[in-house]
Structure formats: structure tokens, C-alpha cells
Amino acid sequence: MSAVDVYLADLRAAIPGPSWTRRDLLREAGDHLEDATEAYAAAGYTTAEAEALALRDFGSVDDIAPGFRDTVAIGAARRTALMLVLVMIPQAFLWDDGIDLGSSGRLAAPDAGLFNVLDTIIEYVGTIGALGAVIALVATAIGQRWLPIGRRAARLTAAWAFAIAVVIPVIGLTMLALTGSLTVMVALAAIAFMATPFALVALSAQRTLAAC
Amino acid sequence: MKADALRGHLDSLILAVVEKQPLHGYAIIEALNARSGGELDLPTGTIYPALRRLEKAGYLHSSWSEVGGRKRRTYELSSAGRNALAAHRQEWRTFAKVVSGVLGEA
Structure with a gap:
């Protein structure tokens, strides 16, 4: 499981409520992290580094979840x-x-x-x-x-x-x-x-x- | 520039970057960074609740479209959003003029 997958699972767990209300929002967050990871990878970072940088930019679960x-x-x-x-x-x-x-x-x-x-x-x-x-x-x-x-x-x-x-x-x-x-x-x-x-x-x- | 300083302005900044063309979330962040010269320092994840709020408020329309071979949710300025952006621009010009007039130059 990648760092992005772990992050999205943590974010999902921090957002209670009906699954239909979370689905699109979490999908967009996943799309964003995918795009950001690819952009960092294209700039020469390893996949692990690119994921870490994309997650750093996105914000911690504590900051984003509210x-x-x-x-x-x-x-x-x-x-x-x-x-x-x-x-x-x-x-x-x-x-x-x-x-x-x-x-x-x-x-x-x-x-x-x-x-x-x-x-x-x-x-x-x-x-x-x-x-x-x-x-x-x-x-x-x-x-x-x-x-x-x-x-x-x-x-x-x-x-x-x-x-x-x-x-x-x-x-x-x-x-x-x-x-x-x-x-x-x-x-x-x-x-x-x-x-x-x-x-x-x-x-x-x-x-x-x-x-x- | 920290997120606290942007409070109350983030919505207008988002409306401004989708004014010319529809963009998806990551492209909106890139446009904000490019137009601010990289000075905006806010967690990029905070933009998605703001996009959803602006959509429900009737300022943006969204649709899933293909971008670079992938499905992405794309946001487009509505006519109400265009009006709100114009009003905010006018308020900002007035505010900036007043504050500049009082602060003056060092």
C-alpha cells in the first residue's frame, strides 16, 4: 500500500457520514495526489519522494479533515x-x-x-x-x-x-x-x-x- | 503568504483562476501558484471543500471530463460567479486604495 493510499484511508476514517457524500470528495483528493505525485516524479524525484512531497503540499489529515x-x-x-x-x-x-x-x-x-x-x-x-x-x-x-x-x-x-x-x-x-x-x-x-x-x-x- | 491572511479571499482567488477556462482541482492549484508567483502558502487539500462550497452556492458548475486521458472533475465559472468576482474586484480596489492612502510609503 502506497503512502498516498494510507493517507486516503486515514482521511476517509476521519470523515464520518454517509459514503455517498464522501465518495466524490475523496476521489478528487486521490486524483489531485496522483497528479501532484506525477509532477514531482517528472521533476526527477523518486516515487517515494514524489508521494511524500505531494502529501506535504496537500496538508496533514488533521489540517484537512475539518x-x-x-x-x-x-x-x-x-x-x-x-x-x-x-x-x-x-x-x-x-x-x-x-x-x-x-x-x-x-x-x-x-x-x-x-x-x-x-x-x-x-x-x-x-x-x-x-x-x-x-x-x-x-x-x-x-x-x-x-x-x-x-x-x-x-x-x-x-x-x-x-x-x-x-x-x-x-x-x-x-x-x-x-x-x-x-x-x-x-x-x-x-x-x-x-x-x-x-x-x-x-x-x-x-x-x-x-x-x- | 499564510492561509490566515487569505481568509475571506480564497473564494475570489479560485473564481479568478477559472474565469478564462474550466479547470480541474490540481490545475486550479497550479494556476494559483503561477499567478501568485508561488507566494500562496496554504495546504492544497483545503481547496476542495472551497470548490464544493462555491459550486453549491451557484458560483461554479462542475462536470467530470477527460483531461490528459483521465477523468477529472472540472470547474467552470457560472454567470453568478462572474458577477461575484466582479463585485469582489471592485471591493478590493477600493480597500487597497484606502489602506494604501492611510499607510502611505515608509
Whole structure:
């Protein structure tokens, strides 16, 4: 194993997070070290000397890893925010305008008072959650023009997405349970369009937190 | 010139060297070294997070292309990046004029 291979393995180990977020970045680092080694070798250095000089120029893992970790964490956070936005879009259809679980439950629920409270809460949480996801999505992309986005912002995005991804299904499923007239079709719709997508968002948020 | 002194300017320097033509990472480092007369003293690995940030900010476009028979990720200035570079150049001229005016000559 060459010195460059050892360095890249150490760098990979110093950057936690989903492999897809690290892949291109580490490939570019490898390409760079390959080009730099060849340039030094062409200047008359032995392969070992050329690799050592290329690695010296590139910087130690301790110096380089923090910047790479920021990049990976921000990438993971952007993906999590995008997932949350996409998952939130059909929720209004599911709860209010299309399948309309809200009004059907309101009519059937034995404990209509609690149902109505939860219905109000889920509307607020949904609105705030979607708004936060859009802000996070913009901040981790074009927002980097003006804002110093780093691991802290990535952590905040992931924590926000995780909280929303847990709270909405819990409230939604509780509301369904309260109706007392849950049909197989509505239960399947809730699993397919609410529980499963939010579970994927929560998983992505957890991976983002691991990258921070 | 140490990396600390470059803080806040590295992004503009990168945009400046890809202004004329798309370049891959190693070529960007070479261009920075050539245009600075070898005075820039920063770990070359720090450029990759900066390139990724500039791309996500919409200042650069990237694509994988063949360079010297190898696949390399190549970066190209976007129209937003061109505007940002022009604005930074103007700010720098003003800053340099003001500081030079105050410091004067020894």
C-alpha cells in the first residue's frame, strides 16, 4: 500500500457520514495526489519522494479533515432538508384536501376534543416543519453565498428534521387511532404516505448527525 | 503568504483562476501558484471543500471530463460567479486604495 493510499484511508476514517457524500470528495483528493505525485516524479524525484512531497503540499489529515467534514455534513444536511420538503408536500393532501383524514376523524372520533387539539397541533407543526426545511435547504445551498454554513448548521438541520419526522407521524397515527373507524385503506395510506417517508427522513437525519 | 491572511479571499482567488477556462482541482492549484508567483502558502487539500462550497452556492458548475486521458472533475465559472468576482474586484480596489492612502510609503 502506497503512502498516498494510507493517507486516503486515514482521511476517509476521519470523515464520518454517509459514503455517498464522501465518495466524490475523496476521489478528487486521490486524483489531485496522483497528479501532484506525477509532477514531482517528472521533476526527477523518486516515487517515494514524489508521494511524500505531494502529501506535504496537500496538508496533514488533521489540517484537512475539518474542511472535508464540513462539506460532507452540509451535503448530508441538504439532502435531509430536501427529503423533508418532498415528504411534507403530500401531507396536506393526505390530511386535509384529498383523503381528508382530518375531517373524517373529527366526525367519528369518540374523543373529539383531543382529536381537535391534535389536529390543530399537527397543522402548526406541519407548517413550521415545512418552513424550517425550506430555509435549511436554501441555507445549505445558495445560502452559502452569504452565511457561514458549517457543521453547526448541519446539526441544527438534522435535529429539526428528526424532530419533525417523529412528531408528525406520532400525532397522525394517534389521530387515526382516535377515529375508531380506521379502515384498511386509510391505514395503508398512512403507512405508505406518512409513516414510511418520515422514517426515511429520520434515518437521513441520523446519518447527518453522524457526519457532524 | 499564510492561509490566515487569505481568509475571506480564497473564494475570489479560485473564481479568478477559472474565469478564462474550466479547470480541474490540481490545475486550479497550479494556476494559483503561477499567478501568485508561488507566494500562496496554504495546504492544497483545503481547496476542495472551497470548490464544493462555491459550486453549491451557484458560483461554479462542475462536470467530470477527460483531461490528459483521465477523468477529472472540472470547474467552470457560472454567470453568478462572474458577477461575484466582479463585485469582489471592485471591493478590493477600493480597500487597497484606502489602506494604501492611510499607510502611505515608509
